[in-house]
Amino acid sequence: MLGRIQDWFDRRGNGWTVLGGWILTRILILLIFALFERFVIGDVYYYHRKIVAMFDVGLPQTLNEYPTPVAWILTIPYVLGAGTQTGYAIAFIAGMMALDAAFTFLLWRHNGRTHDRSINFWLLFVLFVGPLSYLRFDILPAVLAGAAVLYARRTPWLTGVLTGLGAAIKLWPALLWLAFLAHRPTRRTVTVAFLASGVGLALVSLVFGGWSRLVSPLTWQSGRGLQIESIWATPLMIARAGDPRQWTVDMSPFQAYEIFGPGVSVLLVLSNVATLLGLAAIIALYVRGFRAKAPDAVAVGLVVLSIVGIMIVTNKTLSPQYLLWLGGPMAALLLLKRNQVTEPEQRTIRRLAGQLLVLALLTQLVFPLLYNGLLGGGGRPMLVLATAVTALRNxxxxAFAVELVIQAWRFLGVDRASVSVESA
Structure with a gap:
């Protein structure tokens, strides 16, 4: 049934169906927020408090967990909202929705002004992640990464700029730069643009915020503990559901709920080892991409997704908004696969997109719908249920991240010149 609906959009979808789908799904997100998830707005109020305080304490002491340009970006809603908390929240949400709308429009334009699976995926993905999509700023690096994948062949300098901007906002997009260099003809263009934007913003940040503010996101991250939603906390969270007395879950100084008790130090070490192994896997993908004869945009897009997946699953922290990072590149990949890969390969990409939609829905169940149970509220049954759903999601x-790496490795080894490509 779903396949028939997708086929209908592929044949008859147009700008009006895109606009209608966007409006309908986004109204649903706002309704979910108003009726069930209003408390998720807490981080937006936190941003407002920090920006208000910045005028007293200065930029070097503001939002040290984020790169310096984030403080500038988060000042925009303060100005648009006339400095009030309510105005800030409205301006912030409107800004994130505008980014979402812009990326939807970009997918439509790149697809020849038609409504296809890539747009349907993006509309559903943001809906399944839920109001959190608009109550954190992680949709910004997601859109930048997705747009970078879209422009990698058409306008490589723009890919470099977008990747540099993403790195200046969230750091991890810097790892995507070498993935785009797999395409030999555009290496120099991408590199110059990436360095101009990324390093340029780093220098500006150094001038206005100082050295300690420039490196504060790295020192902040290194000091964090085992976040309860992370892959590496899963064994202890399961054990805690069986015997809650041995482990404590509490808010840490890093504004995140972490688990404390037996086994935490061991799993922190294992997560550090996994991070190193993940970096080794990323380097292996880089090398294979550089050695490939002519990797296409689809192969590079899978490498981008693999890098993001590796960063998420190997980390000792995992916040629900991290899943947004995968959505932009996946939507771009769904668009690029048309007429570029064989039918079996298209099915593989569509299956990966379907798996990501399920992960998005599970993530909204974990946070915010079952989060109180995960913290111990609602009694033992809710703790067991919330822990089971979190473990399933993790x-x-x-498994999704591992499959991404496997598929990226396989696609990089395909010589497109010898493959007969069928239409979608």
């Missing part, structure tokens, strides 16, 4: 996310 296992599925781990």
């Amino acid at each position: 296992l599925a996310l781990l």
Whole structure:
């Protein structure tokens, strides 16, 4: 049934169906927020408090967990909202929705002004992640990464700029730069643009915020503990559901709920080892991409997704908004696969997109719908249920990341010149 609906959009979808789908799904997100998830707005109020305080304490002491340009970006809603908390929240949400709308429009334009699976995926993905999509700023690096994949062949300098901007906002997009260099003809263009934007913003940040503010996101991240939603906390969270007395879940100084008790130090070490192994896997993908004869945009897009997946599953922290990072590149990949890969390969990409939609829905169940149960509220049954759903999501996310790496490795080894490509 779903396949028939997708086929209908591929044949008859147009700008009006895109606009109608966007409006309908986004109204649903706002309704979910108003009726069930209003408390998720807490981080937006936190941003407002920090920006208000910045005028007293200065930029070097503001939002040290984020790169310096984030403080500038988060000042925009303060100005648009006339400095009030309510105005800030409205301006912030409107800004994130505008980014979402812009990326939807970009997908439509790149697809020849038609409504296809890539747009349907993006509309559903943001809906399944839920109001959190608009109550954190992670949709910004997601859109930048997705747009970078879209422009990698058409306008490589723009890919470099977008990747540099993403790195200046969230750091991890810097790892995507070498993935785009797999395409030999555009290496220099991408590199110059990436360095101009990324390093340029780093220098500006150094001038206005100082050295300690420039490196504060790295020191902040290194000091964090085992976040309860992370892959590596899963064994202890399961054990805690069986015997809550041995482990404590509490808010840490890093504004995140972490688990404390037996086994935490061991799993922190294992997560550090996994991070190193993940970096080794990323380097292996880089090398294979550089050695490939002519990797196409689809192969590079899978490498981008693999890098993001590896960063998420190997980390000792995992916040629900991290899943947004995968959505932009996946939507771009669904668009690029048309007429570029064989039918079996198209089915593989569509299956990966379907798995990501399921992960998005599970993530909204974990946070915010079952989060109180995960913290111990609602009694033992809710704790067991919330822990089971979180464990299921984490296992599925781990399997998804592994499959991304496998598929990226396989696609990089395909010589397109010898492959007969069928239409979508």
